[in-house]
Amino acid sequence: MIVAERKPFDEIKTMLAGCRKVFILGCDTCVSVCMAGGKKEVGLLASQLRMSFKKDGRDIQIDEDTVERQCNREYMELVLNKLQDYDLVVSMACGAGVQLLADLSEPRQILPAVNTRFIGMTPQDGTWEERCRACGDCVLGETGGICPVTVCAKGILNGPCGGTDHGKCEVDKEKDCAWTLIYRRLEKMGKLDNIRKAFPPRNHLVQCHPAKQVHEVYKGE
């Protein structure tokens, strides 16, 4: 899933300077799961803003809604007509959702209320860890299901760097060294030969930005 975190309140409030009618649109998929921009967080931000502006003696109308998936056109078409009369729409979706919203509601001003951070998983409630860089050339089959591109701070493919220290990373002693994890996992699997070979430099062409893919069935449409 995509992991995001809400921008600081003051930053969001500053972006709304001069607006009279604001709509806050959340997304009930990834950013809802990571408690950054789902229905609850939309309600919370809207309340915070109303209270804060009221305290400042400013009259701003703030309305809210949350769509199932802000990065998907079908879901977005259900909500677009609600946005007609607003000066500005604050999106609490990931960067992809914000952009689809901007494309579909041009030329209305759209502002992001979250910072999109990474593709991650939830090892325990309330914690998210980055586990995929979307590099487009997956090596997990060879590295015991632990991604060196993501979990290693340097994303190196051929074993630990000189900064590895008792299984921890030179960047942050709280973080595990990916290559120690990979080594230990493959040792248990009896698959250490997987990493005895030299991995070539990564092919960044497969990740050439902005990436696009069209399903075979939809080609030619």
Added chain:
Amino acid sequence: MAVSFKDALRSGNFIVTAEVGPPKGIDITEMKAHISLLKDKVHGLNMTDNQSSVMRLSSLVGCHIIKEMGGVPILQMTGRDRNRMALQSDLLSASVLGIDTVLCLTGDHITLGDHKEAKPVHDLESLQILKAVRALESGKDLGGNALKGAPHFCAGAVVTPEADPIEPQLMKFEKKVRAGAEFFQTQAVYDLEAFKRFMDYAGKFDVKILAGIVLLTSARMATYMNQHVAGIYVPDNLVAEMAGAPKGGALQQGIEIAGRMIRKIKEEGIAHGVHIMAIGKETVVPDILQAAGL
């Protein structure tokens, strides 16, 4: 004329290398003084590459100055700041300048240095830089394109003999050997018995191993390294020896310890040579060599 580093390695002599750091800025007076002091006392002088992720004068220009001054430069190249295009381009440039020895490194992470917000590159890691060197020598770049004139290098790498866990470190060491590393400069070693065990393993390979000697300047520095520097373990007896140095005599004590270790490594044939890192105290390297009887 200075003997090339490759020839020095082949000579069978005990090899000594030391390290010079380029300045932050364009005043190269001190760097030149260090080069001048050391160039005739060692077989090769490493020029660090934005060491500790701190932006400085480039290692390539530093090496050029060593060369101009009649020394033997060892070009440190990390993959942190340059992608494969820039690294290969710099390797070709080095060769044109007569710099023919290169040490291939992954590089410290950018967040450890003085430009923490910069983009870390890491397009190639140490092993892949070694392979890039060998590719260029074959007359082709990493894209498979033919070169107009191929360079030739003596290529080396690093290893941490006291890494914990050691197994993945040794696995990577073997990959570097297979990729054509001719010499290794190790992370600092202090426990020579532990280092001997590493050499029992590493000595089986057809590469030259230069033991890393980092000058201790105080007991506090030794303790700090034990706590904060990956792969460095200063045994308690050496920490105590530093702590027991008379007031104002810690540096001298460190010089004696370094000299004693080098002497033992040479006399007992523990390694093929040493790589002295007197971080910030380059002027005492001749004293270390004297203490070692070299």
